[in-house]
Amino acid sequence: MSVTAPAGFEAAGVAAGLKSTGKPDVAVVVNRGPYKTAAAVFTSNRAKANPIMWSERVVMDGRVEAVVLNSGGANCFTGAFGFQTSHFTAEKAAELLDVSSGDVVVCSTGLIGVGDEVFRQKVLQGTERAIAQLSDDGGEDAACAIMTTDTVPKTAVRDRDGWTIGGMAKGAGMLAPGLATMLVVVTTDAVLTAEQADTALRRATRVSFDRLDSDGAMSTNDQVTLLASGASGVSPDLDVFADTLTELCLDLATQLMGDAEGASHNIRIEVSGAETEDDAVTVARSVARNNLFKTAIFGNDPNWGRVLAAIGTTDAVFDPYNVDVTMNGVRVCTQGGPDRPREDVDLTPRDTHVLVELFSGDSSATVMTNDLTHAYVHENSAYSS
Amino acid sequence: MSVTAPAGFEAAGVAAGLKSTGKPDVAVVVNRGPYKTAAAVFTSNRAKANPIMWSERVVMDGRVEAVVLNSGGANCFTGAFGFQTSHFTAEKAAELLDVSSGDVVVCSTGLIGVGDEVFRQKVLQGTERAIAQLSDDGGEDAACAIMTTDTVPKTAVRDRDGWTIGGMAKGAGMLAPGLATMLVVVTTDAVLTAEQADTALRRATRVSFDRLDSDGAMSTNDQVTLLASGASGVSPDLDVFADTLTELCLDLATQLMGDAEGASHNIRIEVSGAETEDDAVTVARSVARNNLFKTAIFGNDPNWGRVLAAIGTTDAVFDPYNVDVTMNGVRVCTQGGPDRPREDVDLTPRDTHVLVELFSGDSSATVMTNDLTHAYVHENSAYSS
Known part of the structure; x- marks a missing residue:
C-alpha cells in the first residue's frame, strides 16, 4: 500500500517516456487532508539539483499539498531552464489539483545534466496523466515509477493505535548521506503540527537514511518528504510517533542497502x-568508505587490518592498540593484535556484521554499507547514471 | 642506479623467505658519509605500524646511518613483540655496521597483522645477508626487494652541477597520503644540514606523494626517508635542491600511479x-576519491555530473553554478551546465586529464589518481594484502 496506506492520500504512477525502457517514470502523491502538514530533509550536497532548490522553498512553511516525482532525469545542472521546469511542473500539478504551486514539492532522479525541452514536456504530460489516475490504492504504482537502477520497489507500512505511517523509497547507487540520500515519501494520517513533523522526521532520518552509506558518493537530488493528513483524527504521543517513523525509515533504508x-x-x-x-559514526563511516575493506568483504576475507587502518585516519577518541574487532561473531582482533584465526570467520552470508569496540566511552552507532564488487564497477562504468 | 647513484651510498637486496614466491624481500641502504644527515616524513594514520614508531624516534635527531626495509609483512598490529622485532632489526644492522642502533631506520610493508617469531628470524637473517652483500651498485637490487604487488621496480635519478639525487619507491595499493603514502628512500651526495634536508623533503613530498591518491586508503606503514652523505662536497642552493628533489619525487609518484x-x-x-x-587540493581529492567518478573513467565515460556532485560535498569556496569541467581538452561543462557533447571526449588513452575551473581565486593544485576497475576489485578481494 505504500504511501496510500494512511487515510487521506491518493497516488499514481505512469509511464511518460522519460525512461527508454518505457517503464513508469512519473509519480504523484496527493494529500487530501484535512491537514496538509509537511516536513522534509534535503541532501547537504552543495551542488543541488533544481527540484531541490524548488522544494526547499515549498516546504519552508510546513504545508504541502502534493509531491510530483520523476525518474529518468535528475534535472540537475540544467541551468535556469531546469529550475523553470521544476516550477512549471509544480504549476501544472497545482492547476489540475486546484491548489497553490507554492505547495507542490518536485523531486527528480536519474542522470545529471538531463533536463532539456523534451524532458520538460514529458514530465508535464506525465504529471497530467498521473493526476488523472490518482487513487487511494495508487501507492504501489507510485513506488514503481520512482525506480531507477532499483530492481524492486521499496515500500513499508506501520499501523499503530488509530493511525498509520506508509512510505516509499528509491535509491540503488550514489547512496551516501548528507541528509537524505535518496528519494523518499512518507505519509501519515496522524495529526501533527508542522513543528512536530519536522522534529520527528529529523530524529528518524538521523539514525536511518543518514547512516546508510553504500558507496560514499553523495547525491545532488536526495530528499525525504513527510506528509501528514490528520485524517485519522488521532494526535499521537510525539515520542511514539517518532519511534514508529524511525522504525519505518530503518525498514526502507535496509531495503535500499539490500538492493x-x-x-x-x-x-x-x-x-x-x-x-x-559522533565519534562512533565517524569511525563506522570511515570503515564503510574504505575500498580495501569493501573489496575484502566481497572476497569473504575478514581483513581486520584494513578496518584498523581505516579507523586510524579519523580524529575519533581511541587508542589503536586497544581496539577489538569482531566479524560475524568471531573476534579476529583483540587490543589491536591478532586473535582468532581468519579461517574461523564465515563471511559467505549476505548479511555481515562488523563490531568495532573502542573502549573510550559509552556511545555507539551503526552504519549500513555494501561491499565493492565487480558488478558495482560494471554497472557504474558500462552505463551512464 | 637508484639509491646508489649518489656518491657515499651502498645498498643490497636479498631473498629472506618472507615472500612465498621466493623473490627478494629484504633491502638495506647504508650511508657511508662523510655526513650522516637525514630527514623523513611518516604516514599520518594514527594506526601506526611498529617500524614507523621505531623510525620516528631514530630520525628525530637528523642523523641516520642505514635503512633496513622488508616486504612480505607489515609488522603492524603485532603488539610489543612486533616493536621489539623492529628494535632487534636495527640492533642487528647496527652491530654488523658498527654504528648505533639509534641511527638505523626500519621500514616494513606487506600484510597487516604479520610479524611473528618466524617473520622476525627471517628479517634478522635477511638483514645480515643483505649487509654482507652491500655494494655501491646495489640500488636496483634494493628497489626490487621492497616490491609487494608492484609489477616493476620504481627508481629515479637526477644529476645536477656536482651533486646527485637518487631514489627508490614501492607502492601499488593502499595509496593515499597522510604524509608519505608508500616506502621511499631518497639519497643524495649533496652537503645538507639536517634542517635543510627536512625543509626540502617536506617541500617536495607536499606536492608529490601527498597528492597521489590512488584508492583513498591510507596506509599504516608509509615513510619517505632522505639520506644525505655530503660525499660530493657541494653545498647546493636550497631552492635548487628542493626543486630537484620535488622533480624526482614527482617522477617516483608518477611511476607509482602508473603501476x-x-x-x-x-x-x-x-x-x-x-x-x-588547500581548497584546490580538497576539491581535487574529493573527485579523486569518488567511486562513481572512478568507475566512469574506467568506462571511458566523461560523466561530469559525477565530478560536480563530488565537488559539492566539499567546503571549498566555489559556486556550483560557475564551474567549468574539461576532460582531455574538451570542455564538457560550462558554468555548471552541459557544454560539448560527451561523444567528443576521447578517454581511451591511459593518461587522463580532468581540469576543474572554480573561478574563485588564483590558486591551483593537481591530484594524481587512478580509475576503479574490475582488476582492482579482483586484486583486493581475491588476495589478502
Missing part, C-alpha cells in the same frame, strides 16, 4: 565504546 | 581558480 548496485553483502558496521555518538 | 593495482587510467585532476591551495 544497492552490484552489492553481494549487506554490511552493518557497529561501533561501540565511543566517547561520543 | 597502481588494477588501474587502467592515470588520472590527473587539476583544479584551478581556487581561493586557496
Whole structure:
C-alpha cells in the first residue's frame, strides 16, 4: 500500500517516456487532508539539483499539498531552464489539483545534466496523466515509477493505535548521506503540527537514511518528504510517533542497502565504546568508505587490518592498540593484535556484521554499507547514471 | 642506479623467505658519509605500524646511518613483540655496521597483522645477508626487494652541477597520503644540514606523494626517508635542491600511479581558480576519491555530473553554478551546465586529464589518481594484502 496506506492520500504512477525502457517514470502523491502538514530533509550536497532548490522553498512553511516525482532525469545542472521546469511542473500539478504551486514539492532522479525541452514536456504530460489516475490504492504504482537502477520497489507500512505511517523509497547507487540520500515519501494520517513533523522526521532520518552509506558518493537530488493528513483524527504521543517513523525509515533504508548496485553483502558496521555518538559514526563511516575493506568483504576475507587502518585516519577518541574487532561473531582482533584465526570467520552470508569496540566511552552507532564488487564497477562504468 | 647513484651510498637486496614466491624481500641502504644527515616524513594514520614508531624516534635527531626495509609483512598490529622485532632489526644492522642502533631506520610493508617469531628470524637473517652483500651498485637490487604487488621496480635519478639525487619507491595499493603514502628512500651526495634536508623533503613530498591518491586508503606503514652523505662536497642552493628533489619525487609518484593495482587510467585532476591551495587540493581529492567518478573513467565515460556532485560535498569556496569541467581538452561543462557533447571526449588513452575551473581565486593544485576497475576489485578481494 505504500504511501496510500494512511487515510487521506491518493497516488499514481505512469509511464511518460522519460525512461527508454518505457517503464513508469512519473509519480504523484496527493494529500487530501484535512491537514496538509509537511516536513522534509534535503541532501547537504552543495551542488543541488533544481527540484531541490524548488522544494526547499515549498516546504519552508510546513504545508504541502502534493509531491510530483520523476525518474529518468535528475534535472540537475540544467541551468535556469531546469529550475523553470521544476516550477512549471509544480504549476501544472497545482492547476489540475486546484491548489497553490507554492505547495507542490518536485523531486527528480536519474542522470545529471538531463533536463532539456523534451524532458520538460514529458514530465508535464506525465504529471497530467498521473493526476488523472490518482487513487487511494495508487501507492504501489507510485513506488514503481520512482525506480531507477532499483530492481524492486521499496515500500513499508506501520499501523499503530488509530493511525498509520506508509512510505516509499528509491535509491540503488550514489547512496551516501548528507541528509537524505535518496528519494523518499512518507505519509501519515496522524495529526501533527508542522513543528512536530519536522522534529520527528529529523530524529528518524538521523539514525536511518543518514547512516546508510553504500558507496560514499553523495547525491545532488536526495530528499525525504513527510506528509501528514490528520485524517485519522488521532494526535499521537510525539515520542511514539517518532519511534514508529524511525522504525519505518530503518525498514526502507535496509531495503535500499539490500538492493544497492552490484552489492553481494549487506554490511552493518557497529561501533561501540565511543566517547561520543559522533565519534562512533565517524569511525563506522570511515570503515564503510574504505575500498580495501569493501573489496575484502566481497572476497569473504575478514581483513581486520584494513578496518584498523581505516579507523586510524579519523580524529575519533581511541587508542589503536586497544581496539577489538569482531566479524560475524568471531573476534579476529583483540587490543589491536591478532586473535582468532581468519579461517574461523564465515563471511559467505549476505548479511555481515562488523563490531568495532573502542573502549573510550559509552556511545555507539551503526552504519549500513555494501561491499565493492565487480558488478558495482560494471554497472557504474558500462552505463551512464 | 637508484639509491646508489649518489656518491657515499651502498645498498643490497636479498631473498629472506618472507615472500612465498621466493623473490627478494629484504633491502638495506647504508650511508657511508662523510655526513650522516637525514630527514623523513611518516604516514599520518594514527594506526601506526611498529617500524614507523621505531623510525620516528631514530630520525628525530637528523642523523641516520642505514635503512633496513622488508616486504612480505607489515609488522603492524603485532603488539610489543612486533616493536621489539623492529628494535632487534636495527640492533642487528647496527652491530654488523658498527654504528648505533639509534641511527638505523626500519621500514616494513606487506600484510597487516604479520610479524611473528618466524617473520622476525627471517628479517634478522635477511638483514645480515643483505649487509654482507652491500655494494655501491646495489640500488636496483634494493628497489626490487621492497616490491609487494608492484609489477616493476620504481627508481629515479637526477644529476645536477656536482651533486646527485637518487631514489627508490614501492607502492601499488593502499595509496593515499597522510604524509608519505608508500616506502621511499631518497639519497643524495649533496652537503645538507639536517634542517635543510627536512625543509626540502617536506617541500617536495607536499606536492608529490601527498597528492597521489590512488584508492583513498591510507596506509599504516608509509615513510619517505632522505639520506644525505655530503660525499660530493657541494653545498647546493636550497631552492635548487628542493626543486630537484620535488622533480624526482614527482617522477617516483608518477611511476607509482602508473603501476597502481588494477588501474587502467592515470588520472590527473587539476583544479584551478581556487581561493586557496588547500581548497584546490580538497576539491581535487574529493573527485579523486569518488567511486562513481572512478568507475566512469574506467568506462571511458566523461560523466561530469559525477565530478560536480563530488565537488559539492566539499567546503571549498566555489559556486556550483560557475564551474567549468574539461576532460582531455574538451570542455564538457560550462558554468555548471552541459557544454560539448560527451561523444567528443576521447578517454581511451591511459593518461587522463580532468581540469576543474572554480573561478574563485588564483590558486591551483593537481591530484594524481587512478580509475576503479574490475582488476582492482579482483586484486583486493581475491588476495589478502
